[in-house]
Amino acid sequence: IDAIEDVIYHIETYDVTTIRASTPMYLMARKIKSLGVKMVISGEGADEIFGGYLYFHKAPNKEEFHRESCRKIKALHMYDCLRAN
Numbered sequence: 001i002d003a004i005e006d007v008i009y010h011i012e013t014y015d016v017t018t019i020r021a022s023t024p025m026y027l028m029a030r031k032i033k034s035l036g037v038k039m040v041i042s043g044e045g046a047d048e049i050f051g052g053y054l055y056f057h058k059a060p061n062k063e064e065f066h067r068e069s070c071r072k073i074k075a076l077h078m079y080d081c082l083r084a085n
Helices: 004-011 016-034 046-050 054-058 062-078 080-084
Strands: none
Touching (some): 004 016, 046 062, 054 062, 062 080
């Protein structure tokens, strides 16, 4: 609970879903930093690029699959990558 104010400051949003997803990542990053680790590689964006979400399997055709994948990738910086940066 104590970290939520810092999380909101760093991700610059009050979006509840983003805050909820960002808080554990923030706490983990803080711990990793305290251990002296300088860089961490995450898998952010893999589901968007490769259609990893279940609803991608319901795409009516490959063009719609591609369109949705591009839409999700273009929005990464507003949601998922906020918590990873």
